[in-house]
Amino acid sequence: MKKSILALAACALLAYSTPVQAQKSEGESLLRAALKGWHVKLRAGFLLGGTTPLPLPQEIRAIDSYNPTMNVGIEGDVQKRFDNSRWGMALGVRLETKGMKTDATVKNYHMEMTADDGGYMVGAWTGHVTTRVRATYLTFPILAVYEISPRWELRGGPYLSWMYDGDFTGEAYDGYIRHGNPTGEKAEVTRASYDFSKDLRRFQWGVQVGAEWVAYKHLSVYADLTWGINSIFPHDFESVTFAMYPVYANVGFSYLF
Amino acid sequence: MKYLLPSGLAVAAIALSFASCIRDEALNAECDITGVDSAWVAGIRQQGIIKGEPIVTNESVRFIKRRGDIDCSALAPLFTLTPGATIEPANGSVRDFTTPQTYTVTAEDGNWRKVYTVEFGVLEASSKYGFDHAKLDASRQYQEFYELQGNLAKPDTARIWASGNGGYAFTGMAKSPGEYPTTISPDGRTGSCARLETMDTGSFGAGLNMHIAAGNLFIGEFRTASAVLYPRRATRFGLQLVGSRPVSLRGYYKYKAGETFTDELGQVRPEMHDTCDIYAVLYEVDPDNFEALNGDDVLSSERIVSLARIDNPGEPQEWTYFDEPFKPCNGKAFDYARLETDGYAIAIVLTSSRQGAYFRGSIGSVLYVDDLELVYEAD
Helix, strand or coil: CCHHHHHHHHHHHHHHHHHHHHCCCCHHHHHHHHCEEEEEEEEEEEEEEECCCCCCCCCCEEEEEEEEECEEEEEEEEECCCCCCCCEEEEEEEEEEEEEEEEEEEEEEEEECCCCCEEEEEEEEEEECCCCCCEEEEEEEEEEEEEEECEEEEEEEEEEEEEEEEEEEEEEEEEEECCCCCCCEEEEEEEEEEHHHHHCECCCCCCEEEEEEEHHHHHHHEEEEEEEEECCCCCCEEEEEEECEEEEEEEEEEEEC | CHHHHHHHHHHHHHHHCCCCCCCCCCCCCCCCCCEEEHHHHHHHCCCCCEEEEEECCCCEEEEEECCCCCCCCCCCCCEECCCCCEEEEECCEEECCCEEEEEEEEEECCEEEEEEEEEECCCCCCEEECCCCEEECCCCCCCCEEEEEEECCCCCCEEEEECCCHHHHHHHHCCCCHCEEEEECCCCCCCCEEEECECCCCCHHHCCCCCCCCCEEEEEECCCCCCCCCCCHHEEECECCCCCCCEEEEEEEECCCCCCEEEECCCCCCCCCCCEEEEEEEEEEEEEECCCCCCCCCCCCEEEEEEEEEEECCCCCCEEEEEECCCCCCCCCCCCCHCCCCCCEEEEEEEEECCCCHCCEEEEEEEEEEEEEEEEEEC
């Protein structure tokens, strides 16, 4: 499902951009006129980062492993430079996945879970926790663009994201839980899984900053840092007591039509 | 290449930022009495003050006095604690344990503390169990049965019965003490009785391959800490409370099996039908190193001396009397000399699902038991 949506979005972007490329003479000038100084960019890159509490809470004692996983972002932008200025602006639409896998050692980590069938568990966990995050977003960046030189430009501004599919799962293993709080009954546990996918927030927003370097006439290389401002879970979500923010670098190529 | 370099740098930067963000470890928040100094325990056992091992729970430490008339007015126990925790009064303080004493353990971080009751009680080798008394456990979540003993004008309470309720508490399925597998019921044959029901453990139980929790009640100790990891080792059956040579186990029960039998994988097994279990087992122990039988070996250990069990309890809907003789096992005969040195332990075990220890049974199976009597040979 996810793959087919990605493919569909890529096709849509291509279909949208193909006429710009194909129709040279008359068509091109018409389009230029219609766009009135707006340029179209297609960008594709990889996202690397983490969905993480910031700063890391004291309960997290060690990150034992980290896997950035394979995350792809495809973006279509329209960009305009203001007359007689180095400044410009860009609006875009980006289809992206943000994900990672971590294995952490925690101590006295608060957990609270409610199950559909009425089961409810609250306690303090000491042991290991693995976390797998993978969320696909439709993101709309609204950016200011500044041209340092003909080959370099800087971009920055807010983005709005709508998550249409997300997984947040993992396991607590090789440790013990204290029922309720650190004074509660203790139970040793080899392995227990959790799934908070349903609790992920649909709307997220953040800021991004980045740079783009023109390698060839149409082809640039870019690197952006995207930083989530609201937590991936709602405020009243108590299973994860600290806010978790998606912080990802997006690195790839940009094609200017 | 141009792409690989920045992405490589990004990974390195992220990895570095994670590593550098680990903050100083918080001080311990736990405040447990983790045990009693073993040399000290061995010392008072050799002096004939106690028998067996102390029973350490989340909020109490209980020593079993050898006899009611033993002097416990000046004892100075040594407890082991969570690292960094402190105890008040201090370890080694001489105190009068004629009545239970309290100790406060404070966690290293100073934010959490727990009050422990430490008692030296005599557990009488009683023979009648009416299941007329229960109170809430220290966390006020579920009921625990207790017995009255000694001077009936001012009786002591004795907690010899244990159940798996402490494990069920973790599932969060019970919203009140009455919704646990093991409860006191007012519908007794005389007074109140024990009511055991096999219950659904919900998704948290299912996630651990423990789909059901059978109601259980037994003489012994339930170690909640092992309830998830080694559930059959959590049920430690038996205490050194043997009055004489046990002859038979008798009492009243009624039982109704639940409709749908499920196995340890939660699969429905239409060919199976649930049944309850009521038995008493007498076994040999090393007085200096008490080791209880547990769910793995309570019916198979070579230490078993004799066993009284209702082989085929059926499903009587009205109070039904039973009287099962103790039958010798493993070719062993009862030895009164061994009894004098606390070399025997006895357990009575009741459960609403015979294979409940293996998480096989029917949700909704209900067993009522009342007026149990352990009949000892007259001196």
